Amino acid sequence: MAKPQIRSFYPEKDSLNKGRSTVTYHYTSPTGVKAILGSHSIRFTDCQFLNDKSEYIHIHKPLMRALEEIQEDLFDNSIPEMIRSMFNDNYETELLVIVPRSDIDPKLKFRYIKQRYYIFCTSQQRDDLNMWNYYVKGGNYQGYNLGIAVNSILKSFSALKNENIELLYGNVLYNESEQIRYIKEGILNIDHSLRDELEGIDKIQWGDNIYDNAKGEILDFLEGARLFFKDQAFEGEKEFRFIIKLPIEYAKRDHSVLSVGYDVKGGIIVPHCTLNIEKASFKSVTLSPMLDKKLAEQGLNRFLTDYGYENRIDINQSDIPIRY
Template sequence: MIDGTWFRNISWNTIQETTVGQPIPDRLYHYTSSEGLKGIIESNCIRFADAMFMNDGSETVHGMYLFAQILTDFMADKPDDEKSLAEELKQELAVTANIMRPIIFCMSAEQNLLNQWRDYGADVVPYSIEFDTYVLQRSNEFTFPVYLAKVIYEIHYQQHLLLKLIAAIYQRAKDIPAGLEISQELKSQLLKAVAIEILWLLYRFKNPAFAAEQEWRLISHGDSVAYYTQPRFRTSRLGVIPFYEFRATKSLTLPIRSVLVGPSPYSNMSNMALQQFLAAHGYGGVATNYSTIPIRR
């Protein structure tokens, strides 16, 4: 029977390829400013950002543009009716992406990266917070469920993965019995189902220019998060933007293992102050240290 589940999980094999030789790390690092650290510790809360409103304007569009290009090339020698369906899929992808937009919390595989200190240390002391990633993924212990994904930067690998997925989708579509009448309602369901499968992959892509960040991200989605919590708002360079509070529901504190003070002319003093701050808010057992990377301010 052909229904809206016809393409379900068709992205699984492609996504699984990205995990080969990439074991899930048990610890990852979140870089933040002094104000960011203060907010996390005092509220026992992680702020998840809506990727649509992040400062990096390419955050949500890089993968979409790449997909459109690969799909156009793939369909170049196909019949006109199939090309027309491909164009409808591009439109559906944009619609579905707005509903299933990624809600993310960014971390890095490395604790002490110069480029991250530069990004977060303008005029203030930055910090790198080490999180226990296994704990963060326990869906029954936090405000809403998330999954962890390694960001893929290499453009040729992104192209390879998209081509592999598009070929799998195309073959699955060809498996629909010839002559079967597809209603407009079913057609819409199938297009949306395909768009969802594509987005599972695209939300792991990022512009190669950011490869030095070595990013992993915790991801949820706008339509999913809405079942569990409402957005709050903060100011940014874009104006007033939404964020989502991710709280532990079975613990008084977050699974923080350590905090590293970023490059500072007064590293030792900054570290001593950090220890007092953590202890005052229930994180007295968290290890601290400071970076010795030289950095000009």
């Protein structure tokens, strides 16, 4: 049975930063760390329900700049207008997939699969005041972060048996010039592949299908990119994201590795999907600057022992000096 797709959002940067072999840090509340370690699973939130609503539309400014700069270099000069008319801010997207040919029906066919995007957010920084500030309660810091091996998450995801599910991972891009460059390279690569594919074929018979496929690839590329673009004001967070592209029909079935569910947050029912991962995926727990560090560490140690993590996870204290 076919495997899901796993790919780096930005392979060039991933190879420089050794993305798969790194440990990344998920900041969460005491309730969150208890739930994650207790179930050895991580939760991906539907992108429509992110705290910052502006994230989803941030891509439009660098996208328009990129289209202006590549207009003269495109083989298919209708691409910019296609993007302007078809790339929208709907949270439910459609993936164009090729239906395999057969002896009975040798014609090339396509179909659309409706899908949603789910996000799990982490940071490259183990001990960052900006991140701890999200977990201040009653004037005190009450947060934890979990060090999780990137490769372990990818390994758990690869156990799925569905080629229409995809996992993207990588660093968020904050610099607008870098965002523009990324968009330009992606669109031009697809455009050049379109030109090469059209050479030497019967354009009357196959041309429309190949054009449609290329346009679907561009829209899919942009849908993925928008979830890794943020305003430069948030650059200090150094976010590392995991994005699951999940067919809507998947939620109607029962699954052991990846399941779809709902939670309540701020009075709103929030859809999410949960990925089960191995206990060995968790490498460390860091405690935020706290008043009673000793008691917090003792409670955590007992919890880890009872849940089978004894001697498996490093416990660290934040090194940030806080004045109360």
